[in-house]
Amino acid sequence: MTFHVSSSPHVRGVETTSRIMFDVVIALLPTTLWGIYWFGLNAFLVIVASVASAVLAEYLYEKLMKKKLTVRDGSAIVTGLLIGLNMPPEVPLWIPILGSFFAIIVVKQLYGGIGQNFMNPALAARCFLVISFAKYMTNFTVDAVSTATPLYVIKTGGEFDLLDMFIGRCGGTIGEVSALAILIGAAYLLVRRVISVRIPLSYILSFLVFELIFSGRGLDAEYYLAQIFGGGLMIGAWFMATDYVTSPITKVGQIVYGIIIGVLTGIFRIYGNSAEGVSFAIIITNLLVPFIEKFTQPVPFGMGRKQFSFEKKGGKA
């Protein structure tokens, strides 16, 4: 008989990259289904087109470049799905398809594929599309009726219903409208320990503090809740900012990262032109991740302040 010989350990846990990716897909299902239900057929087609084109882009690139195929790890599905969820419901289908190809090839594969990109592919694609095709990307018309997003309504001094916003009965991109559906998915990710609350909570809290100080709205609770539930902040905080590849690995770094995104989102929303600003806040902070990590390295066990010494204890009793 011959036996395998290798260095220890000899056992593995159950978690794999594809399992994590499919957990994210499952967690995105509530908001996906709500988006399709609320916006109708075109929303469904947008999502199918963006997922299919992301997977196809990954497959084609790796095939042409003779690289190992990684389609089965599910990461392209997640990217495609996030792109679809970030589209206005009535967008022409070539837009998400272009976005998926841009995300997978330019943002992800050109930098070395999974794990190597320094910007969130879905968000970078969204920013690319918003800047290039603003006409399509900011048109939230559904069934020929123009429905402004809640944050646009607030910015222009209109009326809005907070409960409708929370449930998702309002305008916006396909996946961002229902805070409730997003929170259900986020709860699933927390239970499965795919994400921790460090990034989302520090993001939301720092954003809230910034708004409290600089928005000039005093203690208008409805305004602040609308700011949190609207404009893609929820899907951004729970599903985009938590992207492993483009967020810090250190625990302290994750909190710092969340705080920076929160502050940037606040700046963009209060002083910027657009009412949203989440996408730009996250991808700009993505670029700071190496520096955040550099300055937030943990102290190893038994070193620094916690290292035991008899001198510190004042000698032996």
Next chain:
Amino acid sequence: MKLGTFKGGIHPYEGKELSKDREIAELEVGGEFVFPVSQHIGAPATINVKVKDRVLVGQIIADATGFVSANVVSSVSGTVKKIEPRLMANGSYVNSIIVENDGLYETVEGYGALRDPSTMSREEIRAAIRAAGIVGMGGAGFPTDVKLTPKNPDQIDYIIVNGAECEPYLTSDYREMTENPEKVIEGLKIELSLFDHAQGVIGIENNKPDAIKRFTELVKDEPNIRVQALKTKYPQGGERTLIKACTGREINSKMLPADAGCIVNNIDTVIAIGKAVAHNIPLIVRTITVTGDCIKTPQNFHVRCGANYNALIEAAGGIVGEPEKIISGGPMMGQALFSTDIPVTKNSSALTLLSEDAVAKEAQTACIRCGKCADVCPGHIIPQVLMSYASVGDFEGFEKANGMECCECGCCTFVCPARRNLTQTFKLARKTVMANRRKEAAKK
């Protein structure tokens, strides 16, 4: 009682139910016994017998060479057949004394003679431990008498008995704690008598509630011994994590437990101390778990050192199915074997036969920076960062990123969803760094 624990760690499949409920079987085998001169950390022992010499049970057949070294004691009586290098569990060939067991088990004079440790001086106790060839049996094999002779004996506050047994599949410590708890206490008391103000702590994971209960009862009238229940989590039985959980003190890789006033011994070692000092029986028998899904009757044995692993497999009912991986030790830190023609040594703890090699099953993929490795690392270092240095051979960067603080426990490899061989790569990097350091030192 507050559970002792540490930050990080994992919960692998325990596999202890396979062997934990069977009593330890006494195993006697005939034939060839192999005694390597290096079963410990430190200088190899010096052989003092010749081919054709007759040796007895308890006879020192190779003497400790220098301070950090250990005697090798024959576990059988018989004739020295050969002296030649033999294969060890770690894959190296080590010069060994091969004795043909005559089955008479004739002992040296004074073997098994009762002694009262309370009448012995500390020097006599240490000498008895040294003569018995006792080494740390948790795996490292550090000579126990050296451990018990710290630079500042006055600073020793705790003697910790490691009953965590966090390694999956292993149950030998559990069986000893269940069947021979008073022997553990006997050995611990002898150790405590070596120091002026040391307290004994028996650390046991809470997946062994009966052992915790039993020991708590046994020490209720011992003012300076306490039982510390530990949260069941791998690697709770690691030296540094155990000290942290039992005393709250933290040491790094450059420190010895004694630098934090602690001495840590494994269950078998403590029992061996009691036997050596109070009964004049050297370390010649080991408790070994033979287990895994490819063993017919997984169980524990008391077996004489020098016996062949194949005899253990046979005694446990033989192999069922086709083992893909055979491990000396447990699956987290054990050594994979390419041959089972290997002798039981002082630091053998288990033989695990697995039908599936989980590590070979899946290929490494790219790191997705999930950070799970950092979450579980008991050394609070970031394996992901270490890997970025180690995998390209940047050993300077590896050291700067605290690579030498890695205890090689395997948690990072276990959790990695990208199936990266982190621990394996770090082991190689650490060996290289240590070899480079030795080279540097030699130059000076």
